[in-house]
Amino acid sequence: MLFRKPAVVAGGVLLALSGGALLPAAAAAGELPGGRAESGPRPGAGTSTGKGLDGVWRTDGYGSLVSVEGDVLRRYQTTSVSCVEGETARRTARGPGWAAYTMADGRRLTVRTGGGANSGTGTGARLSTDGSPGHQDMARVRGGLPAACTGDAPDDPVATFDVFWRTFHENYPFFAAKDVDWQAVRDRHRPTVDDGTTDDELFAVFREMLAPLHDAHVSVTDGADRFFAETRPGTTAPSAELDAKVKRHIEEHDLDGGGLTEYANGRVSYADLPGDRGYLRVSGFIGYSDGEHPDGRYAAERAALDRALDSVLTADRTARLRGLVVDLRVNGGGADGLGLRLASRLTDRTHFAYAKAARNDPDDPGHFTRAQPQYVVPAPGVPRYAGPVAVLTGGSTVSAGESFTQALLDRPGRTVRIGAPTQGVFSDVLDRALPNGWRLGVPNEEFRTRDGRTFDGPGIPPDLSEPVFTDEEFEHGRDSAFDRALDVLPGGGD
Structure with a gap:
C-alpha cells in the first residue's frame, strides 16, 4: 500500500509497518533499491509542462505533491506550513500514457495521464498503488515545486509541534466522531512548547494529544525507543x-x-470439520511471501495467496462444503486488495464491497474526494465457494481484516458475523515525517457502505455476539464464537 501502517520499534531498529509487513529503516526513509539514496537534480526547475508524465502534480486529498522527472518519482508531504521530501521510486516499466515506479521496499506505484476533473485536458493524472484499491486523482502544478519544498526548514520543537498539529488538522477526518476538539487541544498544549523543550517532554505532549483519539492507525515514533499507538x-x-x-x-x-x-x-491455515464443513483461519493480509517477483512485492504476495487458496478451495472441496467458518479474530491487517482477492473466491456473483473516499479540504473535516466504489468480482477460472459462511471477528480484527469483513456485507450467499465488533480502523495510513525526524501515522480515508455508513471507531458489529478469547474462555477451554458458528452453519446433523 502506498501509505504505511503505523511504525513500530523492534530491537532498537525502526521498522515501518507497510500493510502489515515490517520494513527496515532504510526503506522507510525512501532509499532506492540497492541501499543508496537517489541522486540527481532537484525536481521543479525545468520540469515539463506538456502532456507527458514529467512535472509536478498535486493529489486530491492526501496532502501530497508528486514530482516525476525521467526515471525518478518523488513524493512531498505538504501542509499549509510545511513541505517535506518523502518517498522516492524508480521507473521500472512504462507504456503510452503510463509508467510504473518501484520503491525500495518493493511497492509499485503506477501513474497514468488523464482522469479526474482534468481528464482530457493534459492536466490530470491518476496515481495507484498495488494492493490498495482505487486511485488518487492528481492535477498538474504549473511552475514546478513551491519554494518551501526546496529550501531548509526549521526543526526546533516549536516548528515540529506546528507541523504535527497541522498534519492532523488538515488530514484526520474523525475528530467529531471521537468527540475531540483539535483546536482546543492545540490551544492547551502549544504554550507548553518552546525552544528549550526536550525530546522527552515533546514526545509526552504528543502522546497526551493523541491518546483521546483511541485510534489504532494513529501513531508517533522517534524511530528509536519512543513509540506511541493505542x-x-x-x-x-x-x-x-x-x-x-x-x-x-x-x-x-x-x-x-x-x-x-x-x-x-x-x-x-485450514482444517476440515465434521459435517462437510471447513475452517479457514486468516491472521493477516500480508506477509505471505518472502520471495521476489518481477512485478513487485505485491505481486509476490498475491501469487502466494493464490497458491494457498488453490490448495484449500479445490474443486472437490468446494463441491461438498456445506458451510465455511472464516476466522479473522486475530488479524493484523495488510493489503486491502488481498482481502478482495479472497472474497472473490467466496462468491459466484459480483457484489459491492465498499466505497473509498479521502478527506480533501484542510479546513473542513467533512469534505471528501468523490467516493470510489470497489466490487468483489468472482475469480475466473478457479473453483469458488458460494455457500453459507460464518465470519468470526473481534477487537483484534484490524484494518484490512476489517475491510475484508466489510466486503462480505453484501455477499449474495448466506453470511453471518459472530463474535465481537472489529477494531474500527479502515483507512490507509499517511506516513509523515516531522521536521525533527520523527514520524507520524495519520489515517485520512473513509470506507463506506452502499448507503454511506462507516464503521470507524466502533468497528463492524457482529450479527451474533459471543465472547472472543477472554481470560474466562481460555481458562475454561471454551471457544463460544466457534461453537456458535457450528450451530448456525448447516451440516451439524441437520
Whole structure:
C-alpha cells in the first residue's frame, strides 16, 4: 500500500509497518533499491509542462505533491506550513500514457495521464498503488515545486509541534466522531512548547494529544525507543504472541487436538470439520511471501495467496462444503486488495464491497474526494465457494481484516458475523515525517457502505455476539464464537 501502517520499534531498529509487513529503516526513509539514496537534480526547475508524465502534480486529498522527472518519482508531504521530501521510486516499466515506479521496499506505484476533473485536458493524472484499491486523482502544478519544498526548514520543537498539529488538522477526518476538539487541544498544549523543550517532554505532549483519539492507525515514533499507538479501549492489538496462543487454543479445543494445515508463511491455515464443513483461519493480509517477483512485492504476495487458496478451495472441496467458518479474530491487517482477492473466491456473483473516499479540504473535516466504489468480482477460472459462511471477528480484527469483513456485507450467499465488533480502523495510513525526524501515522480515508455508513471507531458489529478469547474462555477451554458458528452453519446433523 502506498501509505504505511503505523511504525513500530523492534530491537532498537525502526521498522515501518507497510500493510502489515515490517520494513527496515532504510526503506522507510525512501532509499532506492540497492541501499543508496537517489541522486540527481532537484525536481521543479525545468520540469515539463506538456502532456507527458514529467512535472509536478498535486493529489486530491492526501496532502501530497508528486514530482516525476525521467526515471525518478518523488513524493512531498505538504501542509499549509510545511513541505517535506518523502518517498522516492524508480521507473521500472512504462507504456503510452503510463509508467510504473518501484520503491525500495518493493511497492509499485503506477501513474497514468488523464482522469479526474482534468481528464482530457493534459492536466490530470491518476496515481495507484498495488494492493490498495482505487486511485488518487492528481492535477498538474504549473511552475514546478513551491519554494518551501526546496529550501531548509526549521526543526526546533516549536516548528515540529506546528507541523504535527497541522498534519492532523488538515488530514484526520474523525475528530467529531471521537468527540475531540483539535483546536482546543492545540490551544492547551502549544504554550507548553518552546525552544528549550526536550525530546522527552515533546514526545509526552504528543502522546497526551493523541491518546483521546483511541485510534489504532494513529501513531508517533522517534524511530528509536519512543513509540506511541493505542487500540480502542477494551481491545487487544494483534501480535505474534497472541496469534500463537490462539492457534494452540483452537487446535486443542476446536479441532480436538487436530492440527491446522498452514499456507502462505502460516498466515492462512485450514482444517476440515465434521459435517462437510471447513475452517479457514486468516491472521493477516500480508506477509505471505518472502520471495521476489518481477512485478513487485505485491505481486509476490498475491501469487502466494493464490497458491494457498488453490490448495484449500479445490474443486472437490468446494463441491461438498456445506458451510465455511472464516476466522479473522486475530488479524493484523495488510493489503486491502488481498482481502478482495479472497472474497472473490467466496462468491459466484459480483457484489459491492465498499466505497473509498479521502478527506480533501484542510479546513473542513467533512469534505471528501468523490467516493470510489470497489466490487468483489468472482475469480475466473478457479473453483469458488458460494455457500453459507460464518465470519468470526473481534477487537483484534484490524484494518484490512476489517475491510475484508466489510466486503462480505453484501455477499449474495448466506453470511453471518459472530463474535465481537472489529477494531474500527479502515483507512490507509499517511506516513509523515516531522521536521525533527520523527514520524507520524495519520489515517485520512473513509470506507463506506452502499448507503454511506462507516464503521470507524466502533468497528463492524457482529450479527451474533459471543465472547472472543477472554481470560474466562481460555481458562475454561471454551471457544463460544466457534461453537456458535457450528450451530448456525448447516451440516451439524441437520
